[in-house]
Amino acid sequence: MESRYTPASLENKWQNTWAQQQLDRTPDHNDKPKFYALSMFPYPSGNLHMGHVRVYTITDVIARLKRMQGYRVLNPMGWDAFGLPAENAAIDRGVQPAKWTDRNIDRMRQQLQSLGISFDWDREVTTCAPDYYKWTQWIFLQFFETGLAYQKESAVNWDPIDQTVLANEQVDSEGRSWRSGAKVERKLLKQWFLKITDYADRLLSDLDELPGWPDRVKTMQANWIGKSTGAYLEFPIVGRDDKIGVFTTRPDTVYGVTYVVLAPEHPLTLQVTTSDRRDAVEAFIQEVGEESEIDRTAEDKPKRGIPTGGTALNPFTGEEIPILIADYVLYEYGTGAVMGVPAHDRRDFKFARENGLPIKTVIVPENAENPDTELTDAYTEPGVMVNSGQFDGTPSEAGKQAIIDYAEEQGFGKARIQYRLRDWLISRQRYWGAPIPIVHCPECGAIPVPEDQLPVQLPEDVEFSGRGLSPLAQLDEWINVPCPSCGTPAKRETDTMDTFVDSSWYFLRYPDANNDNAAFDLGKINDWMPVDQYVGGIEHAILHLLYSRFFTKFLSDRFNLNFNEPFQRLLTQGMVQGMTYKNPKTGKYIPIDQILNLDDPSDPETGEPLEVFYEKMSKSKLNGVDPLQVLEKYGADTARMFILFKAPPEKDLEWDDADVEGQYRFLNRVWRLVTDFAENGSEMKAANNDNLSKPEKDLRRAVHTAIAEVSEDLQGEYQFNTAVSELMKLSNALNDAKCTDSPVYAEGIETLLKLLAPFAPHMAEELWHLLGRRDSIHQQVWPEVDETALVVDEITLVIQVNGKVRGNIQVPAEADKATLEKLARESEAAQRHVGDKEIKKVIVVPKRLVNFVVPK
RNA sequence: GGGGGUGUGGCGGAAUGGUAGACGCUACGGACUUAAAAUCCGUUGACUGGUGACAGUCGUGUGGGUUCAAGUCCCACCACCCCCA
Numbered sequence: 001m002e003s004r005y006t007p008a009s010l011e012n013k014w015q016n017t018w019a020q021q022q023l024d025r026t027p028d029h030n031d032k033p034k035f036y037a038l039s040m041f042p043y044p045s046g047n048l049h050m051g052h053v054r055v056y057t058i059t060d061v062i063a064r065l066k067r068m069q070g071y072r073v074l075n076p077m078g079w080d081a082f083g084l085p086a087e088n089a090a091i092d093r094g095v096q097p098a099k100w101t102d103r104n105i106d107r108m109r110q111q112l113q114s115l116g117i118s119f120d121w122d123r124e125v126t127t128c129a130p131d132y133y134k135w136t137q138w139i140f141l142q143f144f145e146t147g148l149a150y151q152k153e154s155a156v157n158w159d160p161i162d163q164t165v166l167a168n169e170q171v172d173s174e175g176r177s178w179r180s181g182a183k184v185e186r187k188l189l190k191q192w193f194l195k196i197t198d199y200a201d202r203l204l205s206d207l208d209e210l211p212g213w214p215d216r217v218k219t220m221q222a223n224w225i226g227k228s229t230g231a232y233l234e235f236p237i238v239g240r241d242d243k244i245g246v247f248t249t250r251p252d253t254v255y256g257v258t259y260v261v262l263a264p265e266h267p268l269t270l271q272v273t274t275s276d277r278r279d280a281v282e283a284f285i286q287e288v289g290e291e292s293e294i295d296r297t298a299e300d301k302p303k304r305g306i307p308t309g310g311t312a313l314n315p316f317t318g319e320e321i322p323i324l325i326a327d328y329v330l331y332e333y334g335t336g337a338v339m340g341v342p343a344h345d346r347r348d349f350k351f352a353r354e355n356g357l358p359i360k361t362v363i364v365p366e367n368a369e370n371p372d373t374e375l376t377d378a379y380t381e382p383g384v385m386v387n388s389g390q391f392d393g394t395p396s397e398a399g400k401q402a403i404i405d406y407a408e409e410q411g412f413g414k415a416r417i418q419y420r421l422r423d424w425l426i427s428r429q430r431y432w433g434a435p436i437p438i439v440h441c442p443e444c445g446a447i448p449v450p451e452d453q454l455p456v457q458l459p460e461d462v463e464f465s466g467r468g469l470s471p472l473a474q475l476d477e478w479i480n481v482p483c484p485s486c487g488t489p490a491k492r493e494t495d496t497m498d499t500f501v502d503s504s505w506y507f508l509r510y511p512d513a514n515n516d517n518a519a520f521d522l523g524k525i526n527d528w529m530p531v532d533q534y535v536g537g538i539e540h541a542i543l544h545l546l547y548s549r550f551f552t553k554f555l556s557d558r559f560n561l562n563f564n565e566p567f568q569r570l571l572t573q574g575m576v577q578g579m580t581y582k583n584p585k586t587g588k589y590i591p592i593d594q595i596l597n598l599d600d601p602s603d604p605e606t607g608e609p610l611e612v613f614y615e616k617m618s619k620s621k622l623n624g625v626d627p628l629q630v631l632e633k634y635g636a637d638t639a640r641m642f643i644l645f646k647a648p649p650e651k652d653l654e655w656d657d658a659d660v661e662g663q664y665r666f667l668n669r670v671w672r673l674v675t676d677f678a679e680n681g682s683e684m685k686a687a688n689n690d691n692l693s694k695p696e697k698d699l700r701r702a703v704h705t706a707i708a709e710v711s712e713d714l715q716g717e718y719q720f721n722t723a724v725s726e727l728m729k730l731s732n733a734l735n736d737a738k739c740t741d742s743p744v745y746a747e748g749i750e751t752l753l754k755l756l757a758p759f760a761p762h763m764a765e766e767l768w769h770l771l772g773r774r775d776s777i778h779q780q781v782w783p784e785v786d787e788t789a790l791v792v793d794e795i796t797l798v799i800q801v802n803g804k805v806r807g808n809i810q811v812p813a814e815a816d817k818a819t820l821e822k823l824a825r826e827s828e829a830a831q832r833h834v835g836d837k838e839i840k841k842v843i844v845v846p847k848r849l850v851n852f853v854v855p856k
Numbered sequence: 857g858g859g860g861g862u863g864u865g866g867c868g869g870a871a872u873g874g875u876a877g878a879c880g881c882u883a884c885g886g887a888c889u890u891a892a893a894a895u896c897c898g899u900u901g902a903c904u905g906g907u908g909a910c911a912g913u914c915g916u917g918u919g920g921g922u923u924c925a926a927g928u929c930c931c932a933c934c935a936c937c938c939c940c941a
Contacts, residue, residue, distance in 0.1 A: 215860075215861095216859095216860050216861065216938080216939080219859065219860055219939080220859090220860080220938090220939055220940080222859095223858095223859070223860095223939070223940055223941095224939090224940080226940085346857085420940095538938085541939085542939085645868090645869095645879085645880070646868065646869085646880090646881095647868065647869075648869080651862095651869095652937095653868090654867090654868070656867085656868075656881075658867095658881055658882070659867095659868070659880070659881055661881085662880055662881055663880085665895095666880085668894095668895090672895095721868090721869070721870085721879085721880095722869090722870065722878085722879080724879080724880090725869095725870075725878070725879035725880070726878095726879085727879095728879055728880075729878080729879070732879095796875080798874075798875050799875095800874085800875090800924085800925075802924075802925090803874095803923090803924060803925040803926095804925090805874095805875050807875095808875070840924095841924060842924090843874095843924050843925075845874060845925095848874050848875090849874055849875080849925090851874085851924055851925065852924090853924050853925095
């Protein structure tokens with residue numbers, strides 16, 4: 001009867017059987033509590049990598065556990081299928097993006113299925129499918145109707161040779177085009193934005209309602225939103241009616257303002273420029289226009305600025321101060337203008353020094369001896385206001401409010417809260433994305449495509465050259481349509497949406513994934529949402545998660561949903577790293593199969609010694625391990641076990657073949673354990689704690705300890721690594737047990753299989769059936785701890801002297817403190833180390849230790 | 857510069873303020889085998905003493921502190937990683 005463990009055939013068999021039985025279908029309405037387990041859906045690159053294996057395995061263990069614990073579980077899968085790589089493939093190889101993507105999806109689906117993940121494939125969602133992006137467009141229209149989608153001029157990366165707009169990913173670190181190598185320029189285009197800033201405050205404050213999120217993700221989001229409290233102040237321009245508005249977090253330093261700076265793109269720039277400065281200013285604007293934002297604001301780069309010739313008035317002092325323009329001030333940011341206080345801001349200090357601008361001290365440390373000493377650096381600490389007219393002597397912290405109050409009274413300023421977060425630019429000048437459902441009419445302006453005409457479908461069989469306008473903008477028959485409102489000949493919007501839009505609502509689609517009449521059924525999303533456990537990479541800590549929260553809040557407001565955060569709990573899993581070999585001299589990476597001696601790795605070409613370290617698996621580092629090869633050799637169960645055991649889920653995981661081997665050995669031990677048991681014809685009999693021998697009691701304690709520990713490890717914080725080690729302990733205990741005929745042993749075998757089921761689903765199922773069971777192990781109830789089995793008669797009591805462990809004794813488990821102390825005093829260890837010294841104090845910790853304190 | 861995180865054997869990692877190193881990997885020794893692989897058994901933090909069971913000292917990045925007792929709590933520092941500038 002015994003056969004060898006052959007994962008390949010066995011896993012295949014069960015995957016097919018489960019599919020036939022539709023075991024992983026999501027139960028619709030029933031009385032069980034719901035559990036929505038979700039992994040971040042992948043981009044269909046066509047190849048499964050280890051990072052995927054890790055996320056989906058983690059989520060799958062949770063899903064399978066919850067099913068056994070009596071939940072109805074939704075564990076869906078889909079594809080984040082729009083995006084640049086498909087378009088690049090079209091340019092390079094002439095394959096249509098749709099075809100290329102579909103092929104990749106088919107391949108990856110198959111690969112994923114071989115992992116044995118319990119996805120409900122009936123709910124598969126593909127963002128590039130018209131029946132999905134129809135609803136992405138519909139959601140855009142919801143934003144449009146509420147005024148939260150709007151158009152504004154904004155800069156794009158422009159390749160002057162190919163005459164095309166480039167995505168940020170297509171621009172290298174030196175600011176050159178990936179294809180033409182041309183230096184990328186900035187060009188202004190009218191583009192679509194979503195007004196996420198309207199939700200900035202709620203996105204920030206509601207982070208407090210997410211105790212199930214890692215603190216560091218919440219901190220990153222909070223920093224990204226970047227709330228700062230301060231004042232909006234207006235500086236009248238000399239000789240004009242206009243004013244320059246600035247935002248500052250340091251209104252207390254306003255008497256120290258010695259200049260104001262406009263962003264070069266600011267509409268006032270040319271208006272304040274005096275005629276003698278015009279040429280210089282225009283040249284400067286031109287120059288800055290070619291710089292990237294990162295270059296402009298980088299801290300290590302000198303800040304460049306020039307005077308415009310214009311001047312403004314400091315409304316507090318009445319002083320006339322110069323107006324400059326500088327590269328580090330961005331028009332998109334805040335008001336596009338800043339006030340310069342060199343004495344109390346580091347950046348202003350440097351800028352003033354470099355440009356010969358005056359520095360005026362208005363804050364001094366408390367009890368400063370000589371307030372007029374020349375500064376060597378900006379003084380940015382709080383202090384006392386000086387040279388500040390009526391505010392002299394005011395502590396600077398209190399001075400902030402005092403200045404705001406005064407400005408408000410005088411009508412040249414007010415309190416303001418500003419966010420770092422900017423509105424979300426969703427326009428992409430690309431083909432492979434959801435078309436923005438707008439028609440531009442010369443009569444009516446931007447008109448939404450009526451809902452019954454959605455989706456605005458992407459035309460097929462398009463030509464891709466990588467040059468010129470976006471492929472959509474070159475298709476006249478697609479572009480030219482009558483205005484939906486007045487019928488005048490009009491033109492379609494040719495921009496498509498950022499792929500982050502597609503992924504900002506996909507989790508709302510799964511509860512009713514095949515609905516043709518609506519993006520989602522309100523009853524169903526109110527039932528299933530929020531996602532109970534979301535699992536994905538830390539790289540999405542900011543954008544994807546923030547956008548999803550924004551969409552959820554917006555839709556919750558608009559449709560009165562009963563939830564306003566999408567993800568209850570978030571697990572950010574660490575990277576999978578591979579052993580990397582690098583020649584430190586040449587900087588070249590060497591693939592492992594070219595290395596002759598792994599104990600002393602050297603460059604096969606030059607013979608130079610190599611650096612060996614772990615780094616994130618990637619093609620360029622030649623350190624990837626192909627999941628399919630691992631599956632072929634060891635099976636999915638081993639791969640899953642290894643990944644879960646090797647490191648806690650949120651930490652980086654170092655791939656190690658020897659450890660994979662170790663997991664394979666463990667599964668083989670389980671295999672033998674159970675097949676031997678089955679061979680001996682042993683039956684499952686109910687076990688209980690009455691009339692057991694000592695070895696039986698010990699074994700049963702091990703069994704129920706395992707239940708308790710594994711259950712505990714899988715609850716709240718997911719500690720799969722220690723859960724697996726508990727499985728190993730149980731397996732070891734069964735292996736060592738002599739009482740193989742006992743019902744306790746049978747109970748142990750059955751328990752081991754049930755506890756193993758979420759981790760190694762195929763093997764658990766196979767062995768379960770080998771024991772004569774007909775139903776699936778995945779439909780069994782998760783084992784319960786029998787507390788009576790955990791009771792021990794005797795425990796080990798540690799004897800300490802002055803806090804040092806000196807020995808231990810066996811004592812009755814329920815002995816009281818006095819008895820423990822007495823037994824401890826009599827112990828050999830205490831006799832030896834205490835001797836006849838005076839015992840000053842005795843600490844008795846029941847069930848743990850007795851500590852005698854004696855003079856040294 | 858600001859914010860967050862991490863630091864434990866040869867390695868990955870365990871440890872409600874209570875026997876540090878669970879579990880696994882590696883290495884070494886042994887059994888089985890003609891031999892090897894696989895498997896099984898044992899040892900594996902360092903140092904000192906002892907043939908030995910064992911006994912002792914040190915030991916969780918560094919330095920201090922609180923405590924009967926600190927990997928765990930507090931203070932300062934160092935190193936590395938991540939995010940933001």
